[in-house]
Amino acid sequence: MSTKEELLDAKRNLDLIHYIKSQCNTKDINVGRSTFLVPCPFCGSGSRHFSVDRKKNLYHSFNGCVPPGSIVDYLINAESLSVHEAIVKAIKLNE
Numbered sequence: 001m002s003t004k005e006e007l008l009d010a011k012r013n014l015d016l017i018h019y020i021k022s023q024c025n026t027k028d029i030n031v032g033r034s035t036f037l038v039p040c041p042f043c044g045s046g047s048r049h050f051s052v053d054r055k056k057n058l059y060h061s062f063n064g065c066v067p068p069g070s071i072v073d074y075l076i077n078a079e080s081l082s083v084h085e086a087i088v089k090a091i092k093l094n095e
């Protein structure tokens, strides 16, 4: 598998909400079939303005403290990784 395919695979299959919860030790509220709200991992806001779509595996912050994105964007922003490091980590997490 090429790196690009592995990355697409990771973006699709890695459970973003599960990963965020494991990192932030936080609880989610399930507000729809595949939508979860958690306290924001970026600005630390206690209000649940951070949503994760499990189906699309994308996150979105309602107050715009961080641009919406995928697991790779999450790793870049939350863990201060470079794009390359984030891709490598996402692929590893998906193994």
Ligand SMILES: [Zn+2]
Pocket (backbone or CB within 6 Å): 040, 041, 042, 043, 044, 045, 050, 061, 063, 065, 066
């Ligand atoms: Zn925030």
